[in-house]
Amino acid sequence: MLGAIAGDIIGSRFEGHSTPPAGFDLFHRDCRFTDDTVCTLAVAEALMTGQGVAPTLRAFVRRYPDAGYGAMFLRWAFSDDAPAYGSWGNGAPMRVASIGWWAATEAEALELAAKQAAVSHDHPDAIAAAQAVALAILQLRQGAARAALRDRLSTQFGYDLRSQTALRRGGFDISASGTVPPALAAAFDAADWEGAVRTAVCLGGDTDTLACITGAVAEAIHAVPGPIADQVRARLTGDLRSVLDRFEQARAKLR
Numbered sequence: 001m002l003g004a005i006a007g008d009i010i011g012s013r014f015e016g017h018s019t020p021p022a023g024f025d026l027f028h029r030d031c032r033f034t035d036d037t038v039c040t041l042a043v044a045e046a047l048m049t050g051q052g053v054a055p056t057l058r059a060f061v062r063r064y065p066d067a068g069y070g071a072m073f074l075r076w077a078f079s080d081d082a083p084a085y086g087s088w089g090n091g092a093p094m095r096v097a098s099i100g101w102w103a104a105t106e107a108e109a110l111e112l113a114a115k116q117a118a119v120s121h122d123h124p125d126a127i128a129a130a131q132a133v134a135l136a137i138l139q140l141r142q143g144a145a146r147a148a149l150r151d152r153l154s155t156q157f158g159y160d161l162r163s164q165t166a167l168r169r170g171g172f173d174i175s176a177s178g179t180v181p182p183a184l185a186a187a188f189d190a191a192d193w194e195g196a197v198r199t200a201v202c203l204g205g206d207t208d209t210l211a212c213i214t215g216a217v218a219e220a221i222h223a224v225p226g227p228i229a230d231q232v233r234a235r236l237t238g239d240l241r242s243v244l245d246r247f248e249q250a251r252a253k254l255r
């Protein structure tokens with residue numbers, strides 16, 4: 001899950017840029033965690049406590065109200081009982097990483113991914129995109145071969161994951177179904193974690209969310225390099241770092 005947070009922080013300073021420069025510094029004083037990190041950690045907390053995704057997301061958003069949420073999500077989060085609002089945006093796949101590490105089986109990953117999406121982003125495309133990311137992480141950490149998994153995700157979710165098409169689109173498409181294919185292709189193509197995230201950021205547009213999803217999936221292939229993990233931890237608040245630490249401890253016990 002740290003890979004998702006790392007991608008968010010690295011991509012944060014280029015959000016809305018059309019052509020981030022290749023060879024950019026990974027960590028810069030403008031790098032910060034955004035809504036992707038807060039929501040990712042909220043879902044992880046909900047898994048650990050069993051207290052429900054919606055109330056946990058709301059509590060985290062209210063604690064960090066300025067992290068860059070979409071307007072509709074913010075309205076949902078500040079209401080105590082607003083229903084899901086049919087969103088097809090990339091908010092559902094951007095916060096799903098913990099489920100790929102938590103679930104023991106494909107069925108559990110698919111069910112938990114759908115459930116966490118549906119509290120706010122209940123459009124079928126958003127639910128499917130969250131499921132695709134959780135399934136990719138689960139399968140990769142369990143040792144699935146990348147090429148076979150890529151084919152399977154293409155078929156199961158109807159995504160074009162060929163590099164030449166998935167990576168040709170810029171990153172300004174904030175739909176779930178427009179964000180996940182390039183993010184997956186960047187992760188599948190790369191020789192290492194850093195290369196995956198650099199490819200995602202250089203697509204431009206919604207760079208923090210692209211890099212968050214790519215970083216989450218690439219972590220299941222390559223792990224996040226130690227020096228990058230240290231930079232990430234240093235940029236979290238104490239209470240967000242504690243969610244990450246507790247999640248990693250809980251995961252270690254599950255193994």
Ligand SMILES: [Mg+2]
Binds near residue numbers: 035
């Ligand atoms: Mg963000």
